[in-house]
Amino acid sequence: MAAAGKEVKLIGSRPSPYVARVRIALHLKGVEYEFLHEEVFGNKSELLLRSNPVYKKIPVLIHGGQPICESLVIVQYIDEVWAASGPAILPADPLDRAVARFWAAYIDDKLGPNCVALALRLGDEASRAESKEQLFAGLQLLDEALGKISNGKSFFGGDAVGFLDIAFGSYLGWLKALEKVEGIKLLDESRFPRLAKWAERFCSAKAATDVIPEPDELVEFVKLLAHR
Amino acid sequence: MAGEKEVKLLDFWASPFGQRVRIALAEKGLEYDYYEENLAEKSELLLKSNPVHKKIPVLIHEGRPVCESLIIVQYIDEVWPDRNPILPSDPYSRAQARFWADYIDKKVYEGGYKLWKLKGEELEEAKKEFVEILQILEGELGDKEYFGGKNFGLVDIAMLPFSAWFYAYEAYSGLSVETEAPKLAAWAKRCSERESVAKTLPDPDKVYELAGLLRKRSGVE
Numbered sequence: 001m002a003a004a005g006k007e008v009k010l011i012g013s014r015p016s017p018y019v020a021r022v023r024i025a026l027h028l029k030g031v032e033y034e035f036l037h038e039e040v041f042g043n044k045s046e047l048l049l050r051s052n053p054v055y056k057k058i059p060v061l062i063h064g065g066q067p068i069c070e071s072l073v074i075v076q077y078i079d080e081v082w083a084a085s086g087p088a089i090l091p092a093d094p095l096d097r098a099v100a101r102f103w104a105a106y107i108d109d110k111l112g113p114n115c116v117a118l119a120l121r122l123g124d125e126a127s128r129a130e131s132k133e134q135l136f137a138g139l140q141l142l143d144e145a146l147g148k149i150s151n152g153k154s155f156f157g158g159d160a161v162g163f164l165d166i167a168f169g170s171y172l173g174w175l176k177a178l179e180k181v182e183g184i185k186l187l188d189e190s191r192f193p194r195l196a197k198w199a200e201r202f203c204s205a206k207a208a209t210d211v212i213p214e215p216d217e218l219v220e221f222v223k224l225l226a227h228r
Numbered sequence: 229m230a231g232e233k234e235v236k237l238l239d240f241w242a243s244p245f246g247q248r249v250r251i252a253l254a255e256k257g258l259e260y261d262y263y264e265e266n267l268a269e270k271s272e273l274l275l276k277s278n279p280v281h282k283k284i285p286v287l288i289h290e291g292r293p294v295c296e297s298l299i300i301v302q303y304i305d306e307v308w309p310d311r312n313p314i315l316p317s318d319p320y321s322r323a324q325a326r327f328w329a330d331y332i333d334k335k336v337y338e339g340g341y342k343l344w345k346l347k348g349e350e351l352e353e354a355k356k357e358f359v360e361i362l363q364i365l366e367g368e369l370g371d372k373e374y375f376g377g378k379n380f381g382l383v384d385i386a387m388l389p390f391s392a393w394f395y396a397y398e399a400y401s402g403l404s405v406e407t408e409a410p411k412l413a414a415w416a417k418r419c420s421e422r423e424s425v426a427k428t429l430p431d432p433d434k435v436y437e438l439a440g441l442l443r444k445r446s447g448v449e
Binding site: 073 | 289292294299300302303320322327331364
């Protein structure tokens with residue numbers, strides 16, 4: 001198999017939800033890899049700058065010396081290269097794939113970044129209020145989508161963690177950190193019953209073990225960032 | 229055989245995103261019903277088919293909607309894999325194609341839009357940024373026939389529709405794509421001769437007119 005014997009390295013850092021996505025995908029496929037810690041507060045490493053000259057950002061997967069960038073692109077790459085090594089991350093049916101990609105794009109556009117920005121206390125009062133509204137509206141839509149897509153099963157991907165679970169689940173650390181920082185309940189069982197239960201299942205999933213940071217860890221991280 | 233009989237496309241003639249889908253459908257030799265949307269008065273069908281964004285393009289295949297242009301293009305490639313593949317077959321090349329299509333999505337529309345929307349200092353800044361984007365794309369294209377190498381593919385489809393806007397960008401900003409990115413300009417000309425592109429590319433003069441209209445409406449002039 002093409003994958004066999006080629007080294008796998010991941011440039012990343014623990015707080016990044018985008019890095020979390022890649023780690024979960026690698027765990028799902030049982031792939032061994034070297035985690036190259038990129039310092040969040042220092043200068044970017046030579047390796048990072050060389051491997052991702054366009055964006056200079058983590059995560060970067062380096063497989064057999066070749067770099068792959070952009071978290072969702074990397075997740076699809078992992079799914080394809082290690083197709084035989086674990087459950088499929090993307091669904092098999094083209095329409096289901098299109099739906100999964102649609103919601104993943106929505107999450108990256110309207111949900112995730114809002115969540116992180118709010119946790120970091122960025123923006124003025126007005127823009128923060130708008131972000132919160134967008135976040136709640138998004139959670140509502142996602143809760144409904146989960147109902148339709150999962151068809152009563154545990155995850156967006158069905159019985160196992162899939163693409164969309166990874167796309168949203170990777171933000172759960174930040175969502176919980178935001179809940180702590182603001183003192184509000186976002187994944188409120190009464191408002192978003194399906195999503196709230198799904199979140200518990202996701203965080204307990206084997207592939208997510210030790211990947212999603214605890215809210216306290218991120219709250220500390222936010223404090224550190226604020227001091228710089 | 230996959231349901232070829234029922235393909236509908238909800239679109240707007242000048243939309244670069246819609247055009248991506250039109251090129252993909254043409255590459256696959258697919259027949260479809262084209263619905264021109266009035267963006268000022270969106271149809272019931274559009275609102276029902278894309279309730280989240282209410283935007284075109286929307287592909288409706290056998291009654292089921294697919295939204296977001298690059299997602300639609302990949303869908304088309306996956307449903308009709310037997311002809312003119314749009315994505316390459318090996319995972320690394322596929323990842324590269326997705327990366328660059330995504331880059332184009334993130335940078336070109338916004339960047340180009342600023343060239344006919346802004347004035348003065350802001351326009352100068354926007355020009356600098358757009359030139360950088362063009363040069364990055366130029367670097368990626370290099371001396372290849374297509375972004376996909378020998379094969380016309382996802383990245384070509386992602387970028388081509390913006391070439392219909394080059395004239396408008398140039399006219400309003402004074403930028404010259406030919407000067408800043410000659411290989412890209414040559415690539416655009418080469419691709420415009422490809423049948424799937426020739427029959428779907430909007431007239432750059434009409435696009436320029438539309439940009440002018442939009443400028444007035446937003447109070448730039």
